[in-house]
Structure formats: structure tokens, C-alpha cells
Amino acid sequence: MNESANAIADQILLCVNSGKEVQVFPHVRVDGDCLGSSAAIAMTLKKLGIRAKVYMDEPVPDRLGFLEIQPALFEIYDPKKIKEYSSVQGAVLAVDCSEADRMGRSGDLFALSGIPLVIDHHVSSGISQGFRYVDAKAAAAAELVLDVIRLLEAKSGQILLDADISNCLMVGLQSDTGRFSFQNTTAHTFRSAAELLENGANVYINAYNLFDVTNVERMRLTSKALSNAKLFYGGMLALTVVTQEMIRECKASEDAADGLASNLRDIEGVIVSFVIRETSDGETRVNIRSYEPFDAAAFAEAFGGGGHHRAAGFSMQNMTANEVFKAIIEKAGDFLSEQD
Numbered sequence: 001m002n003e004s005a006n007a008i009a010d011q012i013l014l015c016v017n018s019g020k021e022v023q024v025f026p027h028v029r030v031d032g033d034c035l036g037s038s039a040a041i042a043m044t045l046k047k048l049g050i051r052a053k054v055y056m057d058e059p060v061p062d063r064l065g066f067l068e069i070q071p072a073l074f075e076i077y078d079p080k081k082i083k084e085y086s087s088v089q090g091a092v093l094a095v096d097c098s099e100a101d102r103m104g105r106s107g108d109l110f111a112l113s114g115i116p117l118v119i120d121h122h123v124s125s126g127i128s129q130g131f132r133y134v135d136a137k138a139a140a141a142a143e144l145v146l147d148v149i150r151l152l153e154a155k156s157g158q159i160l161l162d163a164d165i166s167n168c169l170m171v172g173l174q175s176d177t178g179r180f181s182f183q184n185t186t187a188h189t190f191r192s193a194a195e196l197l198e199n200g201a202n203v204y205i206n207a208y209n210l211f212d213v214t215n216v217e218r219m220r221l222t223s224k225a226l227s228n229a230k231l232f233y234g235g236m237l238a239l240t241v242v243t244q245e246m247i248r249e250c251k252a253s254e255d256a257a258d259g260l261a262s263n264l265r266d267i268e269g270v271i272v273s274f275v276i277r278e279t280s281d282g283e284t285r286v287n288i289r290s291y292e293p294f295d296a297a298a299f300a301e302a303f304g305g306g307g308h309h310r311a312a313g314f315s316m317q318n319m320t321a322n323e324v325f326k327a328i329i330e331k332a333g334d335f336l337s338e339q340d
């Protein structure tokens with residue numbers, strides 16, 4: 001087992017009976033992996049008699065509501081309460097992200113600690129402060145959290161993994177592996193999944209809620225965006241734009257365009273797909289999906305974003321969707337020609 005995983009477990013155990021809180025930080029715009037993994041570790045800590053809370057930038061999105069995690073486990077970060085939060089701070093733990101600037105406003109609270117703990121699987125060039133259990137080969141942060149939970153069990157002599165915790169981690173695995181079908185899925189992923197199944201996780205209900213359930217509004221938005229999609233570079237690049245007007249016309253929710261980039265990447269011959277989306281707060285957000293050898297993370301980094309080799313994204317504050325469109329097409333030319 002990795003030395004930093006060991007150190008993280010030790011740091012966490014220092015908080016037992018200390019009255020201090022382990023503060024868990026997912027990234028902004030939570031997904032199934034970061035929410036499931038954050039909730040799982042917080043629930044585990046409570047079983048150890050440690051105060052623990054997940055500091056969220058925004059409430060749990062509707063599409064992940066099926067997890068039915070106890071609301072008391074979450075704190076919607078309020079910048080005015082930072083003194084109160086910091087007075088109980090025992091340890092800070094970033095989950096599925098490595099740095100304060102991925103956390104939104106709650107990053108200020110995370111940054112107060114001199115020894116941050118990190119459990120992450122993103123390609124990251126970040127700082128080396130604190131204890132970092134980072135493995136870019138792990139399919140999901142949930143795999144790494146499971147490792148840490150097993151260490152906590154060994155060190156405390158308690159059985160901690162239960163059905164609820166297992167299911168939260170399973171949601172992480174299923175989300176980040178596209179129900180065990182992406183290239184990141186390894187034998188270790190399946191071993192972790194088997195362990196979680198044995199402990200009461202429910203793959204079937206999760207899969208329905210994560211991947212299958214939809215609504216008419218979302219269907220309409222998806223079909224509109226897909227029919228507007230354009231192909232470039234001899235069909236290697238697919239791109240579509242989702243405007244606020246389209247979202248309004250379809251009466252769809254803000255996150256209804258999630259998953260579109262994967263649909264576009266499925267077109268035969270496409271090696272990279274982009275979905276450019278106008279958000280209600282005036283940003284332009286881009287989701288990227290790719291096939292080998294196109295490095296989506298490197299592409300996103302060129303625009304100040306990041307992610308994984310096959311799935312990444314970035315946001316632009318002062319550019320319209322159209323301007324971002326043009327910038328992407330131009331930049332992609334360099335990327336695609338390098339790969340010949």
C-alpha cells in the first residue's frame with residue numbers, strides 16, 4: 001500500500017476524540033465520483049467517532065439525489081462563517097481534486113490548513129504540500145478512498161465498510177468508468193467493485209439513476225444539440241453548442257447537456273468531441289471527450305482547465321460561445337497535426 005495513503009489514515013486518526021472536525025472537500029460541480037467518495041469517507045469517519053463534514057460549494061444536484069445521503073453530512077459553504085469553520089478544523093481532505101482552486105469558495109477554508117490531505121486520481125501538476133494519495137491510473141477517486149477505508153479498518157480494528165458506504169463508492173466507480181466500460185477500467189477496479197457488491201452496493205439501481213433515467217426536456221435538448229453538431233478535420237472532431245436559449249426553449253435544466261460529449265464521440269471516425277455550453281451565470285463551459293491519442297487533459301490545460309486524458313473540460317469567463325468555438329477549432333488543428 002502506498003505510503004501517503006498510510007500517512008493520510010494516520011492523520012485522520014489523530015482527530016479521534018479530539019473534538020476537531022475532518023473537513024472534506026469535493027470539487028465544484030460535483031459528479032458521482034466526488035460526491036460518492038466524499039460522502040463515503042465522511043460516513044466512515046463518523047463511525048470512528050470523528051466529527052466530519054463535506055463542505056459543498058452548492059447543494060447536491062437533483063440527478064444525484066437518489067443517493068439519499070443524510071443532509072447533516074453536508075455543509076453548503078458560507079464565506080461569512082469561515083472563522084466558525086476554522087475554529088473546529090482538525091484536518092482537511094480534498095477528494096477527487098487536489099487544489100483549493102478546484103473547490104469554489106470553500107477552497108479558502110481548505111487553504112487554511114498547513115498539511116492538506118489529498119485523495120485524487122486527476123492528472124495534476126499541482127503542489128506537493130501535505131499528504132497526497134494521488135494515482136492517475138485509478139479509474140475513480142472511490143477506488144483510492146476504499147484503500148484508505150481499509151487502512152482505517154486495519155489501524156482501528158473496527159469494521160467500517162457498510163452497505164451505505166459501499167454504495168456511495170460504487171456510484172463513484174460506475175460514474176467515472178461509464179459503467180465499467182471506459183479505458184480507465186482495470187482489474188483493480190473490478191476487484192474494488194466486487195468488494196463493494198459483497199458489502200451491499202446496488203449496481204442496478206445506481207446504473208438506472210446515473211445513466212438511463214431521463215425526461216422529455218432533456219431528450220429534446222439532446223436531440224436539438226446533436227442535430228446541430230458539426231464535424232471538422234475530416235470527421236475527426238465533432239462539436240456542438242448549447243445556448244441558454246436552447247435550454248429555455250426545451251425547458252431543460254442546466255445540467256441537461258451532461259453526457260452529450262460522449263454521444264458525439266461515439267460517431268465513427270471522431271477522436272475528439274466538444275460541447276460548448278453557455279451557463280446561466282454568463283460563463284462558457286466546455287466538455288471534452290476523446291479517444292487515443294488525443295489528450296483531452298492537455299487540451300483543456302491550454303485553456304486553463306484540466307481533467308483526464310480521455311475526459312476533460314474548461315471554462316471561459318469573458319468569451320462568447322462563438323469565440324470559444326473558433327479558438328477550439330484553431331487549437332485543435334495543432335493537436336491533430338501533432339498526432340499524425
Ligand SMILES: [Mn+2]
Pocket residue numbers: 033034096121139140141176
Ligand atoms: Mn473522479
